[in-house]
Amino acid sequence: MLPLLHTFRAAAAAALILLGAAAGARAETIDTSSRPAIPLAQPLLLDVALAGTRLVAVGDYGVVLLSDDDGRSWRSATTPVASMLTTVAFADARQGWxxxxxxxxxxxxxxxxxxxxxDSPATEDDSFLDLFVAGDGHVLAVGAYGLFCETRDGGASWEIRHVLEEDMHINRLTRARxxxxxxxxxxxxxxxSRDDGASFTPVDSPYEGSFYGFHQLRDGTWLIHGLRGHVFLSHDNGASWEQSPIDHEVLITSAVEYSEDRLVLGGMGGWLFVSDNRGRSFSARQAAHLAAVAEVTRTPGGRLLLVGDGGIEIVPVP
Known part of the structure; x- marks a missing residue:
């Protein structure tokens, strides 16, 4: 279990990031079928996704926030739960999870x-940490202690699968190019996985600490990031890795390839790490208002948007 101050997508109910703790905040029993999400001045938000051109952010207390103007203003959606929502994903402008x-x-x-x-096959003690849309109606939901659930009918039914030999937290799934x-x-x-999640083949790891992102950049390079500022690149599909220097030993939670050469990482402490050479080196800066960055993304209008501990922040493109 992670020692970091209540890591976002996977930690205790008082924590922050889509990561890998397992202390699940249990879903609160609600008498009505739905209720307005709890309005918070500075909410703890853990993920953001695009539904067409709409931005959808989720977080603690069942909060779901929507923006239709590229992140300039936000409003609350309606949810049936008060538990921490750690992850959100959409197949198109309307259907999402x-x-x-x-x-x-x-x-x-x-x-x-x-x-x-x-209808969830998971228990009240389980924590989901990431969602991945694999295809038409095909969605993977993963989480703490090897939790791996799959639906092929858009969420009407789910089954638990065992894809790992050990019950390790699964923090993130991403689609390679x-x-x-x-x-x-x-x-x-x-x-x-090269069969849409039916099976997974281990990749040799350069580090025994936890990872929170695994990406393939536009030039084919693999990039991984995780605990204590660890970032590695591979130019040969994981046969060998080289470490990229990061000045601050913080958990790096998320990454976005902003442009062909520019890469932005976000992490604990509100740190942002910017590379103009496809991850070989990074410069550091801090977000103005967030104590930690859970997710960093590029909006449809080309803005750099952060969500995390303290809500939402749009920063000038570094």
Missing amino acids: AAGHGGTLLGTRDGGETWNRL DGAILLAGEGGLLAI
């Missing part, structure tokens, strides 16, 4: 305006 602590799985068919509970699914997790866990 959210998940989090207490084994919570939610679905929307109106771009995030309203959400319904989905060649179509493979890349998996990053606890204890140096790296794996790749």
Whole structure:
């Protein structure tokens, strides 16, 4: 379990990032079928995704926030839970899913305006840490202690699968540019699937600490990031790795390839790390208002948007 001050996508209910703790905040029992999300001046937000051109952010207390003006203004959506939502993903402008602590799985068919509970095979002690849309109606939900759930009917039914030999936290799934699914997790866990998640093959890891992102850059380079400022690049599909220097030993939670050469990483302490040479070196700066960055993304209008501990921040492109 992670020692970091309540890591975002995977930590205790008082924590912050889509990562890998397992202390699940149990879903609160709600008498009505739905309720407005709790308004918070500075919410703890853990993920953000695009539903068409709409931005959808999720976080603690079942909060879902929507923006239709490239992140300039936000409004609350309606949710049926008060548990921590750690992850959100969309197949298109209307159909999407959210998940989090207490084994919570939610679905929307109106771009995030309203959400319904989905029958979850997970228990109240389980925590989902990431969602991945693999194809038409095919969604993977992963989390703490090797939790791996799959639906092929858009969320109407789910099944638990065992894809790892050990019950390691699965922190992130991403799509490689060649179509493979890349998996990053606890204890140096790296794996790749070339059959849309039916099976995963281990990838040799250069580090025994946990990873929170595994990406393929535009030039084909693999990039991984994780605990204590560890960032590695591979130019030969994981056969060898080289470490990129980072000045601050903080957990790096997220990454976005902003342009062909520019890469931005976000992490604990509100740190941002910017590279203009495809990850070989980075310069550091801090967000103005966030105590930690859970997710960094590029908006449809080309703005750099951060969500995390303290809400939402749009920063000038470094």
